[in-house]
Amino acid sequence: MSSSTAAADAADAAHVVTPGRRLGLTQEYEAGSGTYVRNGMIYASLLGVRKTKTEAEATTMGGATAGADRPDETSGRPTNPTIYVERRSTRYAIPVIGSEVLARVVRINPRAASVAIMMVDSAPCQEEFLGTVRVQDIRATEKDLVQMIGSFRPGDIIRAEVISLGDQRSYYLSTTRNEHGVVFAQSEAGNSMVPVSWEEMLDPKSQAVEKRKCAKPVAAAAV
Amino acid sequence: MTSNIYDRRRVNGPARSVEPVYIDAIEPMAFPEGLRNDGRSLDQLRPIYIKTGLLAAQQTFSSTAPSGSAYYEQGKIRVSCAIYGPRQGRKSNPRIGSFDCDFQYAPFSCSWKKRSHIRGADEKETAQILEQAIAPAIRLEAYPKACIDAYVTVIESDGKFATISAAINCISAALADAGIELYDTVAACSMSSDSSRWVADCSQLEEDASSCSQLVAYMPSADEITYLLQNGKSTLDRTEQAVQACTNSCTRVYAVISRYLQSSMEQPGI
Numbered sequence: 378m379s380s381s382t383a384a385a386d387a388a389d390a391a392h393v394v395t396p397g398r399r400l401g402l403t404q405e406y407e408a409g410s411g412t413y414v415r416n417g418m419i420y421a422s423l424l425g426v427r428k429t430k431t432e433a434e435a436t437t438m439g440g441a442t443a444g445a446d447r448p449d450e451t452s453g454r455p456t457n458p459t460i461y462v463e464r465r466s467t468r469y470a471i472p473v474i475g476s477e478v479l480a481r482v483v484r485i486n487p488r489a490a491s492v493a494i495m496m497v498d499s500a501p502c503q504e505e506f507l508g509t510v511r512v513q514d515i516r517a518t519e520k521d522l523v524q525m526i527g528s529f530r531p532g533d534i535i536r537a538e539v540i541s542l543g544d545q546r547s548y549y550l551s552t553t554r555n556e557h558g559v560v561f562a563q564s565e566a567g568n569s570m571v572p573v574s575w576e577e578m579l580d581p582k583s584q585a586v587e588k589r590k591c592a593k594p595v596a597a598a599a600v
Numbered sequence: 601m602t603s604n605i606y607d608r609r610r611v612n613g614p615a616r617s618v619e620p621v622y623i624d625a626i627e628p629m630a631f632p633e634g635l636r637n638d639g640r641s642l643d644q645l646r647p648i649y650i651k652t653g654l655l656a657a658q659q660t661f662s663s664t665a666p667s668g669s670a671y672y673e674q675g676k677i678r679v680s681c682a683i684y685g686p687r688q689g690r691k692s693n694p695r696i697g698s699f700d701c702d703f704q705y706a707p708f709s710c711s712w713k714k715r716s717h718i719r720g721a722d723e724k725e726t727a728q729i730l731e732q733a734i735a736p737a738i739r740l741e742a743y744p745k746a747c748i749d750a751y752v753t754v755i756e757s758d759g760k761f762a763t764i765s766a767a768i769n770c771i772s773a774a775l776a777d778a779g780i781e782l783y784d785t786v787a788a789c790s791m792s793s794d795s796s797r798w799v800a801d802c803s804q805l806e807e808d809a810s811s812c813s814q815l816v817a818y819m820p821s822a823d824e825i826t827y828l829l830q831n832g833k834s835t836l837d838r839t840e841q842a843v844q845a846c847t848n849s850c851t852r853v854y855a856v857i858s859r860y861l862q863s864s865m866e867q868p869g870i
Contacts, residue, residue, distance in 0.1 A: 393865040395858045396776055397784030397821035413739060413783065420821060422739055422781040424861050468779050469667055471686045471746045503667050504687040542745055545692045 392427040396420075400427060400460050409461025425464035432456040470500035472508070472539045472548050479560075480508055480550065482533045488512055490529045492537070492550065507547040510537060514551035515558075515590050527576070527588035534561040536592050558592035605716050619711050629794040629809040636799070636806070638675075645789065645801045645849060646675030646762075648769075650860045652777035655682050666751075668778020672770035675803065677763050678755040681770040683778040689747030697743030699735045701750045703727040703767065709757045712804075726764055727752075733768050733788065733817040733827035739781035748780055759804045761790035761813045761831070768817050768827075769853060776861050785861070786826055787854035788817040791846050793834065798842045800849050814842050818850035 394400065400412060400419045408414050409430075411423040421427065472478055472494055480492035489512060493505035513520045515528045529535065536557050537550035552558045555575070564570050564580035564587055572591035573579045579586050606612060635641060655669035666682035673679075691698050703726045705715045730752065738748065750771050757763045765788035772785040792802040792810035799806060807813055812832030818825050825847065830839065 393862045395785060395861045396782035397819070399821075411781070413781075415822070420783070422783065423779060424776040424865060426865070464779050466779065469686060471743055473744075502687070503685060506688045542694045548745075 393425070394421040394427045394462060395424055396422055398427075400462075404457075406457050406460040409459040411462030411464065412460065419460055421462045423462045423464050425462040427460065428463055429458045429460050431458045468500055469503040470497035471502070472497050472506055474539050474542065476539050477557075478508070478537055478539060478550065480535055480537060481505075482529045482531050482535060485525050485529055485531060487525050490525060491547070492535065494548065494550075508537070508539075508550045509543065509547045510535075510550045510552060514540065514549070514553060517553040528590040529559065530562065530587075530589070532563060533559045533589065536560050552590060552592075555593040556595060558590040560592045562587075562589055605714070607717070613708070613714070615714055617708075617711065617714070629799070629806060638803070640801075642797065643800045643845070643849070645852065646677075646803075648853065648856050649673040650769075650773050650857065652773055652861070652864055654680075666778070668774045668776070668780070670770050670774035670777055672766055672773065674762065674766045674769075674801070676756055676758040677766045679752060679763070679766045679770045680755060681750055681752045681767070681774040683748065683750050683771075683774045683780065685748035685778070685780070686743045686746035687749070689745055691747065692745050694744055695741065697738075697740040697745070698747045699731060699738055699740065699750070700747060701727045701730040701734070701752065701771070703730060703752045703754075705754045705757060709754045726767070729764060729827065729829065730767055730771060734771050734775070734786055736824070736826045737772070737783050737786045737819055738775065739783060742781045748775075750774065757804070759790070759802050759807045761792070761807065761815045761829070762801055762803070764788070764829075765790045765801075765815055765817070765853075769857060773857055773861065777864075784819040784821040785854065785857055786817050786819055787850045787857060788815060788827075789846050789849035789853055790815045791842050791849070793832075793838065793842065795833075798838070798845060800845070814839070814846060816843060816846040816850055818847050818854070820851055820854050 398421045400421055403414055403417050403419060406419055408419045411425060412419050413422045476498045478494045479496040480494045482490050482492050484491040490510045492508045494508045495505055512523050512525050516523050537552045538557060539548055540551045541549040543549040562570050562578055564585055566583050568580045568582045570578035570580050575591055576588055577586050578589045578591060650672050652670045654671055655666050657665035666684050668683040671680045689698050703723050707715045752767050754763055768786055768788035775782055776785055791798045791800050792807050792813040794810045812834040815829040816825055817827040
């Protein structure tokens with residue numbers, strides 16, 4: 378195991394690039410994450426290892442970089458290999474519209490819940506970002522009948538989607554999807570609760586049921 | 601700041617500390633045999649040492665560790681920088697991120713006077729210089745609504761312009777270590793002149809004896825000067841000459857920084 382990593386490191390070492398290093402022409406390659414394009418040339422924007430992948434192996438790159446060029450040509454012309462720069466150590470993420478975030482509910486009031494965003498698309502945030510879930514963005518149906526106290530409580534961990542960059546203070550999030558909502562909560566007695574339906578959670582020790590807008594549990598492999 | 605500041609909450613060292621006077625010290629800007637006091641030629645830079653990642657989480661065991669850090673030495677100049685970010689910005693522009701810099705001299709860093717813990721006007725001015733020199737190199741459009749903060753501390757200073765260039769180089773290395781998207785790493789270099797010729801990378805004694813100092817911050821991949829600062833009197837021709845020579849020196853500094861960053865990646869487990 379260690380010898381194969383050492384061999385991989387040695388192969389990678391030959392392709393370490395610093396920001397500003399030229400990687401290739403836009404005629405021959407697509408620009409992937411960790412790169413930028415200027416005057417028909419692709420340059421590295423990160424300190425990392427230069428790699429290429431062909432269209433056949435291309436899966437959606439994890440949201441490591443916000444706003445980087447992404448290859449999305451689906452027209453008939455033959456696609457070039459994508460060149461990208463990979464950085465093995467932690468990349469800190471910032472929320473972008475459409476990304477899925479994990480957040481902790483900090484404060485609630487009847488109109489909105491304030492949350493602290495901790496992770497974006499499985500990458501941590503360096504410091505928590507402030508987010509807001511408005512009461513009309515909690516559920517997809519019967520939006521006017523939603524009550525905040527029956528959906529979130531302070532201390533709950535929720536999975537949500539960023540719908541807007543919001544205002545000066547916070548991002549706007551929504552939990553309208555089935556997979557979004559409370560993933561972890563503690564009951565008033567202090568025990569961890571398990572979801573029993575989309576709107577109820579059960580405390581296994583005290584058998585108390587509390588109302589929350591629960592996230593549909595996903596299979597372990599998908600997470 | 602005057603040297604008689606007394607801080608009752610701290611153990612105050614001597615109010616003023618100076619280097620001992622050497623009996624056979626040579627006139628700083630007179631160059632017998634074309635060499636300077638420390639044996640360098642007129643266009644030779646002081647040796648550079650860089651190390652990144654010293655403030656990383658596994659080093660400091662802290663949950664509030666910076667995203668990236670660098671320690672930079674150039675001759676006697678020692679500068680350290682910590683980068684925090686991208687994190688929630690106070691200015692919060694939805695299209696583009698912001699870069700803020702905080703610069704301070706450690707109280708013991710300048711051998712000719714004791715600095716106060718409160719930021720002085722020159723520290724605030726230098727912080728603005730650093731922001732203007734580095735911000736063009738960061739891909740701020742990749743970090744909308746977020747801000748990237750750099751905290752620079754000068755541990756030892758030797759030549760005002762040389763220290764500012766060292767701070768710029770240190771921030772560049774720390775940003776690369778933090779994984780912030782950059783167009784290029786900015787390299788900076790300084791020169792001073794005593795109205796006859798330009799001398800690269802001057803120490804404090806040489807700078808005090810000069811009539812004009814210049815600083816250039818340069819991005820080689822875009823062939824762009826991001827910041828140009830001149831202090832003192834010079835003619836247009838001599839300034840142009842100096843800008844050209846300083847830019848060439850910046851390219852040499854850039855090579856040192858790039859070589860270090862590459863070798864830092866080649867260690868296992870990075």
